[in-house]
Amino acid sequence: MSVLKTALDTKAFACILEFVPKPSAERFATLDTLMARKQLCGWPLTVAIGDRVGSALDLSPLDAYSSLSQPAPALLHFSGKDRERHDLLAQLKRMDAAGLDQLLLLTGDRLPGHTPGQRPVRYLESVAALQIARQARPHWLLAAALNPFKYQEAEGGAQYFKAEKKLAAGADLLILQLGFDLQKHHEALAWMQRQPSPKPLMACIMALTEGRAAMLEHVAGVTVTPSMRALLAAESAVSKQYAKERANQRLALQVIGLRLMGYAGVHLSGIHDLAQFEALEHAITELQPRYTSLDSWAPAWDAAWQQPDLPAVTFHPPGHSWRLGQRQVSPSFKEKARYRLLSALHHQMFNRTTVLSKAFGWAVTRPLWSTPAQGQWLHQLERRVKRPLVGCDTCGTCRLEDTLYICPETCPKGLANGPCGGTQLDRCEFGDRECVHSAKYRLAVGVGRTDVLVERLIPCVQVETRQRSSWPGWFGGGEVKAVNGPVGDGGLV
Template sequence: MSLLRQALNDQSFVCIMEFVPKPTAQRFAALESIMARAQLCGWPLAVSIADRVGSALDMSPLDACRSFDTPVPTLLHFSGKDRERQDLLAQLPRMDAAGLDQLLLLTGDRLPGHTPGQRPVRYLESVAALQIVRQARPDWLLGAALNPFKYREEEGGAQYFKAEKKLAAGVDFFILQLGFDFQKYREAMHWMQRQPTPRPMLACIMGLTDGRAGMLEHVAGVTVSPAMRALLAAEAAVSKPHARQRATERLALQIIGLRLLGYAGINLSGVHELEQFLELEQALEDWLPRINSLEQWRSAWDAAWQMPGVAPVTFHPPGYHWQQGQRQVQASFTEKARYHLLSAMHHQLFSRETLLSQAFGWSVRRALWSTPAAARVLHGVERSLTRPLVGCDTCGQCRLEDTLYICPETCPKGLANGPCGGTQLNRCEFGDRECIHSRKYRTAVSVGQTHVLSEKLIPCVEVSGRQQSSWPRWFAEPTPVQPAARAKRPQPEIADL
């Protein structure tokens, strides 16, 4: 049994060192010197190897794993950036050959150079990726991401609905995206505890200095508030060693707080040298004997974010402080009218129940349309009608009924099951539009269809079907998709913050 699987089964706190592979011997040697210690304050150490952080040309996690002089407990990432089903399936036998059986499945952030409206870039969505691997390798340990650091209802609510789909798709554990707001950590843990089959959760963390905060402004989905930046800048103005010491102290306290909240472990990012690791371990050893409760921890955490002459720190963006469970937004009249109109049109043409839909289905399933010339005509007709109406890109596998008639192809990543983690106050990671899943959330809440956002697992679009009419396939016999059944694991009780 792998170290990570054993730790999760035993409910033992675990530290995973995140490693972004670079083809330099020095970088690998530095990580191996950390992993040689085997533990952080008695907690077992594993490695997670990131995938396509920079570009599709980055060193692959599997190749990086093979490059270590000494084998280490490894969790591979798989990013869906510019990938299709066959890319994921091709990796599985290679992992079998290497004796690896655990994956963190991510949609991935924006691929460098991807500009909407130019060459379409496909992103294999994490929900679909979970289904694919769970079916192909039922016994593997599979993880997925959750970003609870959202401060508007639409983007936050949609995140949790998508997380429910990941549970249904067979995820074994979650790793939270990078964040610092403990109110959101608590919300995420309480959400998980309400699920029928709770799963362990780990948190991605990083020591935060002013320099790193500036870098994180360009990382999609990470929130560093202006109040946080003011404190970090004040620390940097004292001295670089002072700022580093304060960042290490907060990182140690963050780990202690997460452990007290019931998190299964941490995914530690930004620690690249043994010296940094030892400084963190020393800070933990200083603090652990002094903190025995969440009350004691909270006092120390609050003090670590204070400095004379600096305003009190808040972790949410100014003016935005949505909390999980609040439901106040409503779709506009136009959004609701659009849904009802398209729903009625869909029923008449595609329900297979009305005379019109039966006649339409009969007509598009004639053998005539299977000839190349006629298929091109039918494709052109569908595209000319649906593109102005819903932004259709004729993916060949229409999913509008399951996406409240908001076409997934209008998302730059083509995501159908819910948002990525990169939204910021309802804005798409690409910055040029509102996230379509925020609009979908508002519509679902207003028309009583929220179950669609959490229960319907939408498979990925196959390459072979793109740029073809979806009508003949729609009227073929549907193949139901069943979520993977997973065993329930006991979880520790969660104390209130």
């Protein structure tokens, strides 16, 4: 049994040390030295090896693992950036050969060079990847991500709905996005404890300095507020050493606080050498005996974010402080009217029981459409009908009924089950639009269909169905079905 799985099963606090693989002998030698410690403050230590953090040309997690001089307990990442189902299945086989059986499945941040409107880039989203991996490897430890650091209802609510799908798809563990807002850590833990079958939660954390805060401005989904940056700048103005010590103390306090809250462990980011590791271990060892409850710990955490002559630090963006359970959104009249119109049109054309749907189904399943030329004509017809209505890209496996007639193909990553973690105040990670999943959440709340966003696990689109009409498959019974719910239709859906 793996070190991490044993820790989770026995409810022992665990530490995961993040490693971003780069072709550097020095980095690998440092990692070997750190992993030889096997523990941090007596807590079991595992390494997490990142995947495509920079680009698709990065050293793969498997190649990085094989470059270690000594085998170490490892949690490999799998990013869906520019990946398809076959890529995941190939990695599972390679992991079998390496004796590895635990995997963190992520959709992944925006792939460098991916610009909407140019060459499409496919992302194998985490829910579908979990379904594939769980079916192929029933006994593996599978982890996924959750970003609770959202401060408007639509993006935050959609995150939690998607997290429910991840649990239903087979996730054994959820690891939070990097964040510093302890109220949001409480929120995520309370949400998990309300689930029918709660799973362990771990939190990604980092020692935050002014330099790292500047770097994180370019990392999708991470929130560093103006008041946080002001405090970090004031610390740097004293001296670099002072700022470094304060950052390390906050990191140690965060580890202690998360353990007191009931987190299963921490995912440590930004520790690149033995000195950083030992400094953190020393700070935890020194501080931990002082704080045996959250009541005694909270004042120390607050004090760690204070500096003379500076206003109090807030962890939410100015003017935005939504918490789970608060209701702030409602769809417009136009959004509701559009949904009802498309729903009615779908019922008439694609439910297979009305006279019109039977006639249309008969027409599009004729042998005539099985020839390449006529199949292409039908594909173009579907595209011309549906693109003005919903932005259709004729993926060949229409899922509109499962997404409240908001086409997943209008998401730059093509995500169907919910948002990625990279949104910021309802804006898409790409910055050029509102997140379609925020719009979908708002509509679902307004028309009483939030069940669709939680219960329907939508499989990934197969490569071979793309740029084909979905109509023959829908009426012919060949459409890929959503789990726990009806399939998206063919015509509208």
